[in-house]
Amino acid sequence: xxxVTQNPRYLITVTGKKLTVTCSQNMNHEYMSWYRQDPGLxxxxxxxxxxxxxTDKGDVPExxxxxxxxxxxxxxxxxxxxxxxxxxxxxxxxxxxxxGQPQHFGDGTRLSIL
Amino acid sequence: xxxxxxxxxxxxxxEGESSSLNCSYTVSGLRGLFWYRQDPGKxxxxxxxxxxxxxxxxxxxxxxxxxKKESFLHITAPKPEDSATYLCAVNTNAGxxxxxxxxxxxxxx
Numbered sequence: 001x002x003x004v005t006q007n008p009r010y011l012i013t014v015t016g017k018k019l020t021v022t023c024s025q026n027m028n029h030e031y032m033s034w035y036r037q038d039p040g041l042x043x044x045x046x047x048x049x050x051x052x053x054x055t056d057k058g059d060v061p062e063x064x065x066x067x068x069x070x071x072x073x074x075x076x077x078x079x080x081x082x083x084x085x086x087x088x089x090x091x092x093x094x095x096x097x098x099x100g101q102p103q104h105f106g107d108g109t110r111l112s113i114l
Numbered sequence: 115x116x117x118x119x120x121x122x123x124x125x126x127x128x129e130g131e132s133s134s135l136n137c138s139y140t141v142s143g144l145r146g147l148f149w150y151r152q153d154p155g156k157x158x159x160x161x162x163x164x165x166x167x168x169x170x171x172x173x174x175x176x177x178x179x180x181x182k183k184e185s186f187l188h189i190t191a192p193k194p195e196d197s198a199t200y201l202c203a204v205n206t207n208a209g210x211x212x213x214x215x216x217x218x219x220x221x222x223x
Contacts, residue, residue: 031209033211035213042201042213042214042215042216043158043201043203043213045210045211045212045213048209048210048211050209056208056209056210058210058211059210059212090157090158092157097205097209100146100163100165100205101146101163101205102148102150102160103148103158103160103211104160105157105158105159106157107156107157108155108156108157
C-alpha cells in the first residue's frame with residue numbers, strides 16, 4: 001500500500017531534549033516536505049526537499065533541521081525543543097516538485113513540549 | 115509573498131443545502147492549485163488539482179473551479195459524510211507550498 005509513515009504518532013517531552021520525528025515514503029517520490037499545523041494557522045511549511053541531498057527552508061524553519069540522505073526518508077530534527085514547537089506535524093511527499101503533483105500526507109505526529 | 119485566503123472559516127449546512135467555499139490567492143509562478151479534505155486526526159487527502167483559469171474538475175458532489183485570482187469548491191446537495199475541513203493550497207515553481215487556513219464544513223442531517 002502506498003503510504004507516508006511518520007513515527008512517533010504522539011510524543012510528550014521536555015524543553016531542550018533533542019528529538020527526531022521520522023518520515024518514510026514507499027512511492028519513490030522525489031519531493032518531500034514537513035508542515036506544522038496549529039489551531040487557526042493552517043498548515044505551514046517548515047522544510048522541503050526536491051531530491052536527495054537537496055533541502056530548502058519553508059516559511060517557518062527556525063528551530064528545526066532536516067536531512068535527505070535517502071530518497072525514501074526525510075527526518076525532522078528538533079535539536080533543542082521549546083514549548084512553542086508544541087504542534088501537530090505532517091510529513092508529505094509527491095512524485096516531483098513543481099507542477100501539478102498532489103502531496104500524499106502521513107497521519108501526523110502530535111508533539112507536546114513541556 | 116505567496117498568500118492563500120479561504121472563506122468562510124466555518125460553514126454549517128443542512129443536508130441537501132448546496133453552497134460554495136472560496137479560496138483567493140496571490141502567488142508568483144503558480145504551478146497548480148489544490149484542494150484537500152482533512153478529517154479530524156488525519157492528514158489531508160487530495161481532492162483536485164487545477165492548473166489554469168477556466169478549468170473545472172468534478173468528483174461526486176464536489177466541483178472545483180479556478181479563475182486568475184480565486185478558486186471555488188462547490189458542494190451540491192451535501193451529506194453529513196461531507197463534513198470535514200477543506201484546505202486550499204498553491205504550489206510554486208520553487209517547490210514551495212502555501213496552504214490556506216481551511217474551511218470547516220459541518221453538514222447536519
